[in-house]
Amino acid sequence: MTNKPIKLSGSSVNVWFGSKQVLKNINVEFPRNQVTALIGPSGCGKSTLLRSFNRMHDLSPDARIEGEFLLEQQNLYEKGLSVTEVRRRIGMVFQKANPFPKSIYENINYGLKINDVPKNERSEIIENALKESYIWDEVKDELQKPATRLSGGQQQRLCIARAVALRPEVILMDEPCSALDPLSTLKIEELIVKLKKDYTIVIVTHNMQQAQRIADKTVFMYLGEVIEAGDTHTIFHNPKNELTGNYVKGHFG
Amino acid sequence: MKLGVRESIDKSIKLVVKTTGLLVIAILGGIFFMLLWNTIAFFLKIHPLDFITGTQWNPSGDPEVYGILPLLVSTCLVTLGAMVIAIPLGIGTAAYLSEYASMRVKSVLKPMIEMLAAVPSVAIGFLGIVVLGPGIADIIGLSNGLNAMNGAILLAVMALPTIITVTDDALHGVPGTYREASYGVGASKWQTLIKVTIPAAGPGIMAAVMLGVGRAIGETMTVLMATGNAAAFPKGFFHSVRTITATIAIEMGEVPYQTTHYYSLFAIAAVLFLITLGVNLTGEYFVNKFRKYHSA
Numbered sequence: 001m002t003n004k005p006i007k008l009s010g011s012s013v014n015v016w017f018g019s020k021q022v023l024k025n026i027n028v029e030f031p032r033n034q035v036t037a038l039i040g041p042s043g044c045g046k047s048t049l050l051r052s053f054n055r056m057h058d059l060s061p062d063a064r065i066e067g068e069f070l071l072e073q074q075n076l077y078e079k080g081l082s083v084t085e086v087r088r089r090i091g092m093v094f095q096k097a098n099p100f101p102k103s104i105y106e107n108i109n110y111g112l113k114i115n116d117v118p119k120n121e122r123s124e125i126i127e128n129a130l131k132e133s134y135i136w137d138e139v140k141d142e143l144q145k146p147a148t149r150l151s152g153g154q155q156q157r158l159c160i161a162r163a164v165a166l167r168p169e170v171i172l173m174d175e176p177c178s179a180l181d182p183l184s185t186l187k188i189e190e191l192i193v194k195l196k197k198d199y200t201i202v203i204v205t206h207n208m209q210q211a212q213r214i215a216d217k218t219v220f221m222y223l224g225e226v227i228e229a230g231d232t233h234t235i236f237h238n239p240k241n242e243l244t245g246n247y248v249k250g251h252f253g
Numbered sequence: 254m255k256l257g258v259r260e261s262i263d264k265s266i267k268l269v270v271k272t273t274g275l276l277v278i279a280i281l282g283g284i285f286f287m288l289l290w291n292t293i294a295f296f297l298k299i300h301p302l303d304f305i306t307g308t309q310w311n312p313s314g315d316p317e318v319y320g321i322l323p324l325l326v327s328t329c330l331v332t333l334g335a336m337v338i339a340i341p342l343g344i345g346t347a348a349y350l351s352e353y354a355s356m357r358v359k360s361v362l363k364p365m366i367e368m369l370a371a372v373p374s375v376a377i378g379f380l381g382i383v384v385l386g387p388g389i390a391d392i393i394g395l396s397n398g399l400n401a402m403n404g405a406i407l408l409a410v411m412a413l414p415t416i417i418t419v420t421d422d423a424l425h426g427v428p429g430t431y432r433e434a435s436y437g438v439g440a441s442k443w444q445t446l447i448k449v450t451i452p453a454a455g456p457g458i459m460a461a462v463m464l465g466v467g468r469a470i471g472e473t474m475t476v477l478m479a480t481g482n483a484a485a486f487p488k489g490f491f492h493s494v495r496t497i498t499a500t501i502a503i504e505m506g507e508v509p510y511q512t513t514h515y516y517s518l519f520a521i522a523a524v525l526f527l528i529t530l531g532v533n534l535t536g537e538y539f540v541n542k543f544r545k546y547h548s549a
Contacts, residue, residue, distance in 0.1 A: 056436065061355070084439035092437040098430035101453050110448070111438030159434070166438060 007032035007200040013067035024224045035201045037215035045224045046204045054090040091163030095175040097155035099147035108165045129165035153184025173203040220244045291519030312514040323486040327494035332469045334405025343416030351424040370414035378478030381407045399481035402490040412465035423457025456543035463536030473498035497525045
């Protein structure tokens with residue numbers, strides 16, 4: 001496997017919620033145009049780590065974050081850097097599909113308005129985002145329909161389209177398939193693999209098969225620490241650490 | 254205990270509970286028919302059209318005149334004024350409580366707002382006579398401050414707890430995932446509140462407003478004390494007015510039994526009943542819509 005340049009990285013990352021330390025001295029790197037899976041048992045800090053990168057913890061008053069987060073050369077927590085800018089460059093897809101209670105069109109338009117995209121460019125961007133997320137054919141005739149009437153899988157693809165529409169460089173996905181049936185999951189996975197041509201993708205997943213199907217790299221976390229990171233194949237078939245081996249074989253989790 | 258005894262206790266309890274339930278319906282029906290009955294008696298003497306369109310209320314004059322318009326306009330004026338003040342204040346406070354306030358501020362503010370609802374209306378009316386009324390008179394330069402504005406401000410204070418509490422609940426009912434989605438595309442807290450959270454809580458906020466309106470329309474003691482009680486046609490916010498509720502409260506005690514005047518008070522009470530019924534039904538409609546929308 002060729003080594004691609006590093007797109008996103010965190011070094012010496014420590015995160016506390018109140019007095020509880022959730023992430024302990026974490027160093028991670030996410031290569032450009034690759035899919036990296038974060039795996040590990042519930043509560044190990046995967047989502048917390050993921051959310052540190054687009055500064056979703058800014059709104060939790062009891063969160064304390066240390067460490068250096070870099071998007072290429074840009075320090076994501078630099079003073080004076082607006083969080084809007086960070087989130088435009090680093091998009092996010094959540095665990096439960098969360099379209100706004102608005103029309104399909106307006107769901108994507110919202111982010112464009114927030115980011116001051118000129119009005120006359122919007123409908124083209126929206127169409128492209130929907131095409132890129134492979135949902136265009138299913139919704140093109142009913143863009144004014146409330147997004148909440150779509151199926152779960154369609155909603156999640158719409159949420160991906162919402163993220164993609166802002167042309168981010170990185171897309172963070174927090175267990176995007178955990179609430180979906182196998183067929184919808186398959187569609188999302190195909191989509192993720194196609195998207196990595198244009199984006200760097202970091203995905204949290206509890207599904208070992210999913211990680212093996214779509215991820216180039218895998219990071220295994222346990223109790224707030226990174227235990228092992230490397231090529232997905234190595235992590236699953238030839239792990240260096242015994243804990244990793246036990247987890248990927250399903251001995252605990 | 255023997256099985257037979259237990260069963261008979263069970264049966265009698267069921268009967269008691271059923272009776273109390275039916276009693277409520279019977280009382281409501283009774284009130285409704287009493288209103289209706291007396292209103293019909295009134296309309297046999299005074300033409301409904303004269304009643305609805307009459308611009309003068311003077312039951313003790315010669316001839317007696319029964320036009321509901323001055324009272325109705327007074328009620329609407331005071332309620333409208335109260336809502337203009339209370340709706341933005343209430344929604345603003347609720348938004349602060351649910352989106353911005355820290356736990357410590359919340360733990361102080363919420364009980365205080367609920368305490369505001371516990372202040373007796375007569376105490377608020379008293380405040381209107383001795384503090385707010387003279388204050389308004391001073392600022393505007395009137396001889397006395399017992400006018401529609403005085404009543405509107407006091408009613409706004411009284412409607413605030415209802416509006417704040419229900420709006421706060423509605424905002425809390427908006428799933429956190431909506432906010433996350435909005436932050437996720439780069440929206441600020443304010444943008445999220447205005448463009449996502451408040452619209453999503455819309456039906457709940459409408460219900461809050463309707464409940465506030467209902468509270469203001471039906472309030473009697475405060476407006477009776479604070480608005481001056483001039484039965485003339487209201488000329489504006491800084492003139493004395495007399496609402497439907499205050500008129501009934503003032504005149505019912507002195508009116509001779511079963512005269513046209515006596516029946517007329519039932520007629521205006523029936524109008525009030527129809528208005529509050531409409532407001533409550535609208536509020537209920539929005540509450541249900543909000544509930545359905547979130548259980549979906």
